[in-house]
Amino acid sequence: MTYSSTDQIAQQLAFLVELDKLKSIMRQSPLIDQSRKENSAEHSWHLGMFALVLSAHAKEVDTLHVVKLLLVHDIVEIDAGDHPLHSASGQAALIEAAERRAAERIFGLLPEQQGREMLDLWCEFEAAQTPEAIFAKALDRLQPLLINTLSNGGTWAENGVTRQQVMERYGPVIERGSPVLWEVASQCVSDYFAKAQTGK
Amino acid sequence: MTYSSTDQIAQQLAFLVELDKLKSIMRQSPLIDQSRKENSAEHSWHLGMFALVLSAHAKEVDTLHVVKLLLVHDIVEIDAGDHPLHSASGQAALIEAAERRAAERIFGLLPEQQGREMLDLWCEFEAAQTPEAIFAKALDRLQPLLINTLSNGGTWAENGVTRQQVMERYGPVIERGSPVLWEVASQCVSDYFAKAQTGK
Numbered sequence: 001m002t003y004s005s006t007d008q009i010a011q012q013l014a015f016l017v018e019l020d021k022l023k024s025i026m027r028q029s030p031l032i033d034q035s036r037k038e039n040s041a042e043h044s045w046h047l048g049m050f051a052l053v054l055s056a057h058a059k060e061v062d063t064l065h066v067v068k069l070l071l072v073h074d075i076v077e078i079d080a081g082d083h084p085l086h087s088a089s090g091q092a093a094l095i096e097a098a099e100r101r102a103a104e105r106i107f108g109l110l111p112e113q114q115g116r117e118m119l120d121l122w123c124e125f126e127a128a129q130t131p132e133a134i135f136a137k138a139l140d141r142l143q144p145l146l147i148n149t150l151s152n153g154g155t156w157a158e159n160g161v162t163r164q165q166v167m168e169r170y171g172p173v174i175e176r177g178s179p180v181l182w183e184v185a186s187q188c189v190s191d192y193f194a195k196a197q198t199g200k
Numbered sequence: 201m202t203y204s205s206t207d208q209i210a211q212q213l214a215f216l217v218e219l220d221k222l223k224s225i226m227r228q229s230p231l232i233d234q235s236r237k238e239n240s241a242e243h244s245w246h247l248g249m250f251a252l253v254l255s256a257h258a259k260e261v262d263t264l265h266v267v268k269l270l271l272v273h274d275i276v277e278i279d280a281g282d283h284p285l286h287s288a289s290g291q292a293a294l295i296e297a298a299e300r301r302a303a304e305r306i307f308g309l310l311p312e313q314q315g316r317e318m319l320d321l322w323c324e325f326e327a328a329q330t331p332e333a334i335f336a337k338a339l340d341r342l343q344p345l346l347i348n349t350l351s352n353g354g355t356w357a358e359n360g361v362t363r364q365q366v367m368e369r370y371g372p373v374i375e376r377g378s379p380v381l382w383e384v385a386s387q388c389v390s391d392y393f394a395k396a397q398t399g400k
Contacts, residue, residue: 002256009384012253017346019249020232023242032220042223045245048271049219053212053314056202064264067271071248114253146217184209 001113008111015109021078028084028155029144040074040082043143047073050139057178058135069125069136072118076102085144085169086159099126138177141170145185149192163193201313208311215309221278228284228355229344240274240282243343247273250339257378258335269325269336272318276302285344285369286359299326338377341370345385349392363393 003012025040047070055063074082079102083095107118124130128137145166148154156166166189175182203212222241229238247270255263274282279302283295307318324330328337345366348354356366366389375382 004257004380006384009257009380013346013384016246016250016253016343017232017350019246020347023231023238023246024233024235031223032217033224035224038223039242041242041245042239045241045248045271046216046219046223048245048248048267050216052268052271053216053310057204057209064267067248067264067267068252071245071252071267110253143216146213147220150217180204180209184206184213 001111003111003114011109011111012114015106018078018106018109019075022075025074025077025082027082028086028158029147030151030154032147032150034151038147040077044071044074047071047136047139047143050143051136054139054178054181055135057181058138059131061132061135065132066136066139068121069133070139072121073125073136073140075106075118076122078102078106084155086155086161135177138174138181141173142181142185145170145174146188149188153192153196157196163189166193201311203311203314211309211311212314215306218278218306218309219275222275225274225277225282227282228286228358229347230351230354232347232350234351238347240277244271244274247271247336247339247343250343251336254339254378254381255335257381258338259331261332261335265332266336266339268321269333270339272321273325273336273340275306275318276322278302278306284355285341286355286361335377338374338381341373342381342385345370345374346388349388353392353396357396363389366393 003009019041022041022044023039027038027040027043029038029043030036031038048067051063051066051070055061055066058066076099080095080098103119103122107115107122109115110118124133125136128134144155148156155161161169167186170189171182171186174185203209219241222244223239225240226237227240227243229243230236231238248267251263251266251270255261255266258266276299280295280298303319303322307315307322309315310318324333325336328334344355348356355361361369367386370389371382371386374385
């Protein structure tokens with residue numbers, strides 16, 4: 001598709017303008033220098049770079065496809081907000097429904113076929129079944145893990161999360177995407193908790 | 201290259217950790233809601249999305265390559281800072297040298313071959329000679345143009361930039377990457393200045 005009519009270009013620009021709002025969606029994770037919390041737009045850029053740098057550690061993935069999944073994966077938060085890993089809200093079904101409505105509204109701003117393609121990318125990421133989505137999910141866990149180990153525990157310290165909980169909540173997702181990255185990441189976790197304990 | 205040794209993975213993670221600093225590099229452009237200025241990391245994400253959505257409007261480009269150029273293009277600002285389009289500092293050579301040193305230091309954190317590949321991407325963007333770099337440069341002008349038309353003039357209003365200056369500073373770069381996008385963008389500019397004049 002070329003999307004070359006003026007109307008189609010206007011729809012594309014309206015979508016891109018709407019995306020500006022993701023810069024105001026705050027996550028629970030801090031920046032590494034702890035000056036403030038991270039927002040979902042800059043988080044998505046960071047993950048795009050994780051994909052470009054680390055994709056050789058996945059089994060066999062199409063790098064462009066991993067990058068697409070990661071650039072798109074948080075857009076629904078513009079309407080549905082961010083839902084941190086360590087909050088036990090018990091509202092998974094409600095959140096899922098709100099995110100689905102958000103995806104339909106926001107990707108619906110695009111020309112129809114392109115909107116459907118974006119919706120498919122988001123659904124693919126959420127389902128975590130393709131090699132690309134499995135790896136993208138792993139990176140989406142690896143990035144805050146690294147940040148937490150380098151910012152006095154970040155969301156772990158804030159939520160009283162133990163070493164064992166970290167291993168359980170991050171391990172399976174990262175290891176499924178890349179065993180070698182989990183090997184390195186789990187060492188970072190062990191080092192962090194050993195140091196945190198000594199510091200007390 | 202697989203970069204599978206523990207040392208190489210450690211280098212890759214050190215690079216990705218360093219990139220966190222781009223989230224604290226502030227640009228002159230505001231968010232569209234004018235709540236604050238935009239930072240270079242979220243700007244880079246926004247441009248990645250511009251590339252995914254608009255690449256059919258370039259002549260013939262490899263979309264992954266355009267996305268790579270845009271995700272990487274501002275990383276040098278971690279050391280060299282952001283240099284706005286409308287500041288007439290007359291220090292182009294100094295800035296260029298500082299950015300070159302920054303590129304060598306930051307991409308030098310990676311395993312050697314991967315660092316060279318990233319440095320090549322940044323040089324390619326700066327040189328603006330390949331179809332992908334020409335289109336990436338066009339998007340890097342289109343995004344702040346759109347933001348300015350939607351945020352009471354943004355950096356144009358702040359710097360007293362006229363309609364003619366906008367046409368001269370943005371037109372050739374956007375038109376070179378995509379005549380049809382410039383057609384739509386120049387109409388947005390005309391509409392903005394017409395409305396701004398009526399509002400006075």
